[in-house]
Amino acid sequence: xxxxxxxxxxxxxxxxxxxxxxxxxxxxxxxxxxxxxxxxxxxxxxxxxxxxxxxxxxxxxxxxxxxxxxxxxxxxxxxxxxxxxxxxxxxxxxxxxxxxxxxxxxxxxxxxxxxxxxxxxxxxxxxxxxxxxxxxxxxxxxxxxxxxxxxxxxxxxxxxxxxxxxxxxxxxxxxxxxxxxxxxxxxxxxxxxxxxxxxxxxxxxxxxxxxxxxxxxxxxxxxxxxxxxxxxxxxxxxxxxxxxxxxxxxxxxxxxxxxxxxxxxxxxxxxxxxxxxxxxxxxxxxxxxxxxxxx
Amino acid sequence: xxxxxxxxxxxxxxxxxxxxxxxxxxxxxxxxxxxxxxxxxxxxxxxxxxxxxxxxxxxxxxxxxxxxxxxxxxxxxxxxxxxxxxxxxxxxxxxxxxxxxxxxxxxxxxxxxxxxxxxxxxxxxxxxxxxxxxxxxxxxxxxxxxxxxxxxxxxxxxxxxxxxxxxxxxxxxxxxxxxxxxxxxxxxxxxxxxxxxxxxxxxxxxxxxxxxxxxxxxxxxxxxxxxxxxxxxxxxxxxxxxxxxxxxxxxxxxxxxxxxxxxxxxxxxxxxxxxxxxxxxxxxxxxxxxxxxxx
Numbered sequence: 351x352x353x354x355x356x357x358x359x360x361x362x363x364x365x366x367x368x369x370x371x372x373x374x375x376x377x378x379x380x381x382x383x384x385x386x387x388x389x390x391x392x393x394x395x396x397x398x399x400x401x402x403x404x405x406x407x408x409x410x411x412x413x414x415x416x417x418x419x420x421x422x423x424x425x426x427x428x429x430x431x432x433x434x435x436x437x438x439x440x441x442x443x444x445x446x447x448x449x450x451x452x453x454x455x456x457x458x459x460x461x462x463x464x465x466x467x468x469x470x471x472x473x474x475x476x477x478x479x480x481x482x483x484x485x486x487x488x489x490x491x492x493x494x495x496x497x498x499x500x501x502x503x504x505x506x507x508x509x510x511x512x513x514x515x516x517x518x519x520x521x522x523x524x525x526x527x528x529x530x531x532x533x534x535x536x537x538x539x540x541x542x543x544x545x546x547x548x549x550x551x552x553x554x555x556x557x558x559x560x561x562x563x564x565x566x567x568x569x570x571x572x573x574x575x576x577x578x579x580x581x582x583x584x585x586x587x588x589x590x591x592x593x594x595x596x597x598x599x600x601x602x603x604x605x606x607x608x609x610x611x612x613x614x615x616x617x618x619x620x621x622x623x624x625x626x627x628x629x630x631x632x633x634x635x636x637x638x639x640x641x642x643x644x645x
Numbered sequence: 646x647x648x649x650x651x652x653x654x655x656x657x658x659x660x661x662x663x664x665x666x667x668x669x670x671x672x673x674x675x676x677x678x679x680x681x682x683x684x685x686x687x688x689x690x691x692x693x694x695x696x697x698x699x700x701x702x703x704x705x706x707x708x709x710x711x712x713x714x715x716x717x718x719x720x721x722x723x724x725x726x727x728x729x730x731x732x733x734x735x736x737x738x739x740x741x742x743x744x745x746x747x748x749x750x751x752x753x754x755x756x757x758x759x760x761x762x763x764x765x766x767x768x769x770x771x772x773x774x775x776x777x778x779x780x781x782x783x784x785x786x787x788x789x790x791x792x793x794x795x796x797x798x799x800x801x802x803x804x805x806x807x808x809x810x811x812x813x814x815x816x817x818x819x820x821x822x823x824x825x826x827x828x829x830x831x832x833x834x835x836x837x838x839x840x841x842x843x844x845x846x847x848x849x850x851x852x853x854x855x856x857x858x859x860x861x862x863x864x865x866x867x868x869x870x871x872x873x874x875x876x877x878x879x880x881x882x883x884x885x886x887x888x889x890x891x892x893x894x895x896x897x898x899x900x901x902x903x904x905x906x907x908x909x910x911x912x913x914x915x916x917x918x919x920x921x922x923x924x925x926x927x928x929x930x931x932x933x934x935x936x937x938x939x940x
Contacts, residue, residue, distance in 0.1 A: 446838055469852055481852055506848050517838035518848055521831050525854030528827045528900065535900050536820045539887070542894040543741055543812035553801050553813055557764055557776055559820030561856035592834070599837040601932045604903040605823065605830050612899065637896045 351376060352496040355400045356409045357421045357428070359386035362441070362468060363411030365475025366501045368393065370409075372478065373500035378405075380421075402431035407497050408438050411468075414587060415444040423455060434460035437493035441468045441482075443523060443588050445595050446513035453486065453512035462490040465512035466498075467519035471580055479503035483522070485514035520595055523588040524606050529563035530585070531609035534630035536564075537571050541639050547572035570627035574643015582629060583622040585613035646671060647791040650695045651704045652716045652723070654681035657736070657763060658706030660770025661796045663688065665704075667773065668795035673700075675716075697726035702792050703733050706763075709882060710739040718750060729755035732788035736763045736777075738818060738883050740890050741808035748781065748807035757785040760807035761793075762814035766875055774798035778817070780809035815890055818883040819901050824858035825880070826904035829925035831859075832866050836934050842867035865922035869938015877924060878917040880908035 352375045356367040359381035370377045371394045378400040379390040391397055408428055410418050418440055422429040429438065438456050440449060440463065453463040464486040474480050478501050484491070485508040491498075498505050508514040536559065540550050551572055555565050570576060589610040596603045612629050619635075621628045634641045647670045651662040654676035665672045666689045673695040674685040686692055703723055705716050713735055717724040724733065733751050735744060735758065748758040759781040769775050773796050779786070780803040786793075793800050803809040831854065835845050846867050850860050865871060884905040891898045907924050914930075916923045929936045 483848065483852075504851065508844065508848070514839065517835065517840050518844065520838065521835040521840055521845065522849060522852045522854040524834060525827055525831045525849065525856070525859070526852075528830075529824070529854070529856060532820055532823045532827070532900050535823075535898055536816050539819060539891060539896055539898060539901075540812065540816040542896045543815065543890065544809065545812050545816055549803065549813065550816065553778065553803070554817060554820065556799065557778075557817045557821075558857050558861075559817040559824070561820070561824060561859075562853050564820070564856075566853075595838065596834060599932065601834055601837045602928070603830055603834060604907065605827050605900055606834075608899040608903045633897070637894065 352406050353401070353404055354378070354407045354409060354497060355380060355405050355428070356411060358411040358417070359383070359390060360411065361472035362475045363409070364390065365472055366409060366411060366480070367395065368476060369478035369501045370497065371395065373496070375496065375500065400428070402428050403433050405432060405436055407436065407494060408432065409441060409497060410438065411441045414442055415448045418442050418444060418452065422452065429456065429459060429461060432459070432461055435462065435493070437462040437464060437490055439464045439466050439494050439497055441466055443467050443519055443591060444516050445591060446516040446520070449512040449516040462487065462493050463512055464490040464494045465515035466494070467515055469519070469522060473579070474503070475501070482506065483508060483515045483518040485509040486512055520592050524592045524603070526563055527585045527589045527613070528605050528609045529561040530567055530626050531612045531629055533561070533564040533568050534571070534612070534627065534633050537568055538630055538633035538637065538639055538641070541634070541641070542637055547642055567627040570625050571630045572642055574641065576624040576628045578623060578625045580626050581623055582613060582616045582626050585626060586610065586617055589613065647701050648696070648699055649673070649702045649704060649792060650675060650700050650723070651706060653706035653712070654678070654685060655706070656767035657770045658704070659685065660767055661704060661706060661775070662690065663771060664773035664796045665792065666690065668791070670791065670795065695723070697723050698728050700727060700731055702731065702789060703727065704736060704792060705733065706736045709737055710743045713737050713739060713747065717747065724751065724754060724756060727754070727756055730757065730788070732757040732759060732785055734759045734761050734789050734792055736761055738762050738814055738886060739811050740886060741811040741815070744807040744811040757782065757788050758807055759785040759789045760810035761789070762810055764814070764817060769798070770796070777801065778803060778810045778813040780804040781807055815887050819887045819898070821858055822880045822884045822908070823900050823904045824856040825862055825921050826907045826924055828856070828859040828863050829866070829907070829922065829928050832863055833925055833928035833932065833934055833936070836929070836936070837932055842937055862922040865920050866925045867937055869936060871919040871923045873918060873920045875921050876918055877908060877911045877921050880921060881905065881912055884908065
């Protein structure tokens with residue numbers, strides 16, 4: 351029996367907690383939204399406060415580095431109350447240096463740390479089929495294994511120290527964000543040339559212009575359905591992390607910078623909570639074009 | 646028996662001519678490089694000058710609109726000598742307006758025109774397995790059918806007038822060019838963060854950051870082999886066409902513009918004839934990074 355706390359019960363964290371319940375773990379949840387904690391209890395989570403000293407693992411599935419640090423080492427941070435040998439699994443998208451710092455601060459307290467950013471979206475989180483880009487000591491991997499087995503379809507083991515997992519996640523987010531913006535740029539450019547979104551979808555996924563993100567997101571534009579599977583506001587955050595890391599390394603990333611500006615324009619014009627495919631609305635508005643679903 | 650002339654015997658045109666020979670057509674070739682014409686004759690092409698008045702089809706596989714117009718309507722252009730009902734198949738990447746103009750000028754002379762830009766690269770050209778993004782009248786499609794059957798694995802039929810094929814090709818080239826530059830940006834950003842090209846290749850193609858171009862081109866960077874399958878210099882041309890069309894439509898395309906600048910920097914620094922994956926060298930040089938194969 352593995353005792354696990356999941357800190358952060360958003361769409362990703364809640365899905366991971368539910369997967370851990372299905373795998374037979376005892377699971378405690380924590381979130382700033384009490385209703386999410388109650389919902390997890392109603393679906394089989396443990397009652398009562400998180401028993402920090404008895405936990406085998408803490409999964410931190412919050413939005414960013416600041417929330418991760420607060421959850422672990424803030425005023426009510428859980429790290430000082432964990433038992434020696436417990437593993438902290440850090441799932442937020444953060445800078446590699448931050449992941450290394452968390453590993454070091456955990457090690458000072460006799461805790462293991464797995465740098466384990468996740469990929470795959472809320473549907474795969476709910477079904478226990480995430481991809482995890484993980485790095486950490488062999489001891490951290492061993493202690494995290496029950497959690498990884500319950501939540502991930504694919505675990506990329508990227509090295510024996512924190513940082514490598516977050517570096518690979520940053521590389522993936524650079525591409526994913528650029529590819530969503532490129533899809534939006536291309537599908538709206540097509541409309542300006544008389545290429546309907548339906549024709550775009552029928553042809554481009556079979557051609558050299560295909561990408562995973564295009565195949566996943568272009569149907570949202572074609573159907574005019576911007577129900578948020580992954581929200582616009584993810585990208586100012588994640589591409590911001592990429593560009594912060596890149597600037598520190600004096601790495602010039604012009605496509606990432608251009609994509610970030612488009613997502614910022616989407617967020618700034620009130621589309622932040624819509625599906626990230628809504629960045630297409632920025633392009634359409636700027637060119638005076640009509641998209642499917644427009645009034 | 647179909648009598649066909651192929652104008653332009655570069656890697657794409659030569660492959661199409663060879664595919665037409667295999668399909669049993671009588672094929673004449675024309676190129677500014679006499680050795681290419683001789684090579685085609687040696688492999689089964691017809692001897693002697695192109696018998697314009699007897700041809701069923703002319704396939705124009707040159708670099709751009711200016712060469713297409715010269716081949717058809719220039720001082721030695723073939724169009725005025727073709728018989729009524731012959732079909733001109735325009736394969737270069739051109740603006741939709743140019744394709745419409747060619748269709749109209751051909752129609753004035755009783756000629757059919759198929760707007761038929763091609764995709765797939767030289768290997769698929771040689772094996773008769775190209776993708777064709779085609780539009781034109783039903784009569785043009787019917788007359789072009791033996792050529793399409795011999796050269797293409799996939800023909801997208803995009804409408805009954807020239808322009809739609811070229812519009813879809815421009816959309817595809819926008820994405821393909823942006824995705825190559827994004828691959829280069831991501832793989833070199835990864836190097837700056839300690840992610841080796843081998844680790845990149847092992848992980849990213851299985852994640853949300855995948856694209857067709859990434860899977861095709863990233864191995865060139867990882868192996869340090871820039872033998873040109875498709876050259877850097879294609880992209881200043883094709884993304885230039887995209888941005889010309891976009892400007893005419895008052896369409897803002899910031900990712901395409903950023904990608905074009907990276908390909909221009911590659912071409913301007915002497916990499917124009919290398920494989921287009923060599924745009925990664927611009928990123929590496931700008932960040933002081935070493936790529937596989939660097940001395």
